[in-house]
Amino acid sequence: MKAAAGKHHPHPLALRPDELASRIGVSRRTLYNWLKHPDASKRLPQPFKMGRATLWRADAVLAWVAAQEARRG
Template sequence: MTTDNPTPLLIRPTQLAERLGVGRRTLYDWLRDPDPAHPIPRPLKIGRVTAWRTDEIEAWLDQLADRSRAA
């Protein structure tokens, strides 16, 4: 029996902030005043829960990495 840990489909603000090494407030600042070239994806609101789709965050991070390598 294998114990694979599948990637979660959604990531909550606290988890995302920790992964990026920023505060939760910074995430919301980025949403309010986005980088025009690579804005952070919009989160989903499910009732009172806010979360981002993991695949959208991965794609956004890939774009940022590509931009960083090109600079």
């Protein structure tokens, strides 16, 4: 079953840069800066390519966010 154009699944398997940035409240530039963070424990998971689209696995991002929250205490 295909989603209608312009509608987002409430729990997508993968996120585009704009979707990810919006969901965590940062700019796209910040996402790409986090990919290169010198501290590996703070580094955003690597995206993957599907065709020309750059995507992040939602489960990997959720695990990364949880790890960042745990670091803060």
